[in-house]
Amino acid sequence: MADILLREARIPAGPWAPEGTGEPTWMAVSGGSIAAVGRPGEPEPAADRIIELDGAVLLPGFVDSHTHLGWSAEDRWTVNWSETTTHDEALDSLRTVAARVTPGDWVTGGDWLSGTLPERELPGLAELDRATSGRPLFLRSLDHSIAILNSLALERARIDADTPDPAGGRIERYDDGTPTGVLRGTAIWSRLAAGVVPPPNRARRLAELRDLLADLSARGITEVHDIATYPVEDHRTPIHLERSFTDAGLIDSLAGDLPLRYSFRPSIWRVDEFAEVQVSSPLITFAGFKMSLDNGWYSEPGGPRIDSFRYPGAEVAGRLGKRADACGAALSIHAMGDLGVAEALDILSGLPSRAGAAVPPHRVIHARRVRREDVVRLAALGVAVEVQPWEIVAQGPRLAARGGAEFQRMLSPYRSLLDAGVVVTIGSDRRLGLRVDQRDTDPLVAVQLAVTREGLQPEQCITVTEALACATTAGAIAAGAGGRRGKVAAGYEADLVALGDDPGRLPPDRIAEARPVLTMSAGRVVFEEGAR
The missing domain is CATH 2.30.40.10 (Urease, subunit C, domain 1)
Known part of the structure; x- marks a missing residue:
């Protein structure tokens, strides 16, 4: 049975x-x-x-091999009009976001500039009320010079026809004195409105995550490899080491009804704290550590390297990598430019090889350009590469303008990597400020872009079967589970x-x-x- x-x-x-x-x-x-x-x-x-x-x-099942669930969940419930230009676009975006927010929770965000979205294009109070349907709304412009509220938000802030304007601020009103929902100047942040919107708390974060996870399941995603950690509140750090982490404690609390497998990677700077990580569900696994190396260090046209301020240099990075390896953890290195990838491989070559082993391989993240000699090194070292196909069309034309024909041919070189035997996994790198419809999270969109590349460097196109394997089977291999997952076969x-x-x-x-x-x-x- x-x-x-x-x-x-x-x-x-x-x-x-x-x-x-x-x-x-x-x-x-x-x-x-x-x-x-x-x-x-x-x-x-x-x-x-x-x-x-x-x-x-x-x-x-699809595997998103690189995401930021905390940011993505927050973004899903946040209105972002930073690139919106018209009234209809603004209203459509608001409807989409508001429909995701639990009734009674606040709809927040905004971030528009008057030069991009003129004030005459902002939705009116009646439109805001219809679009938000029982959810209070508080949106602010990027420069905080104007805010718009719906009727429920005005009611909670106790702003009505009898409320006086604060010093240095103004409540916009209709002819009969009732508020239009527009606040200006000090009215936005004075005692009039300060503290009306509750700060995000654990309950809201959990609601955001549940909503996002349901969306990922509907997109066929059965496993995510997240940049996440257990936050530490009891000591100081010199800089913000983990810029975009998910609170893995929230995921832990969802373990009873988690709809997918969840792997998390904290910053390499916390290697001594994560020698033994305890989790509450077999669906949650500790996947190693992440290190940020460069933010764009390319061989062409040359010039100074652009490192992440979290990168300590190759010597210290090598020592941290050996400490991670000593506790059995894989190391993922964020390296964008071809010279960044080369230095990442120098670091990984100093660690015991994981090629052919039934353990998670070390990884290079992004690899927007790879030199031909480094394609060979990736294969020899057994290092997997995490790619985000939307980068081909988002960054490809700008990067292609940097160098000559050979430089261009090795941008996002999926064909060369697969031909060399490198494990290539597809991730979304989903974070803040991306598409409101979240198609940048969709693995089938990623597969399509890997196949078509929309005409950019067509010699690096891969087949549909190969792209589907990168989005499924390769993710299981990168998790060290290639013998258990990633195949449609008995056992x-x-x-x-x-x-x-x-x-x-x-x-x-x-x-x-x-x-x-x-x-x-x-x-x-x-x-x-x-x-x-």
């Missing part, structure tokens, strides 16, 4: 299933693992639950996504339309749409 029987599933051939035929078949799931995969015509086992996939394509853990369309049969520029209809994590159905 299986726990779940998936019927009419199509498993295409790929690294996840070398013998996949794409013909309709069944799969039995028991105890969180794939118990059996049938061949067409073979008798089906009995099951507690049967799900009809109606020919959906079944793949390993492997049931982390799966079913897609309504086969990405390999869609036009390359429409791959992202192959939407998930079912997501399973550790054998549990965490998203279901369209499956029966």
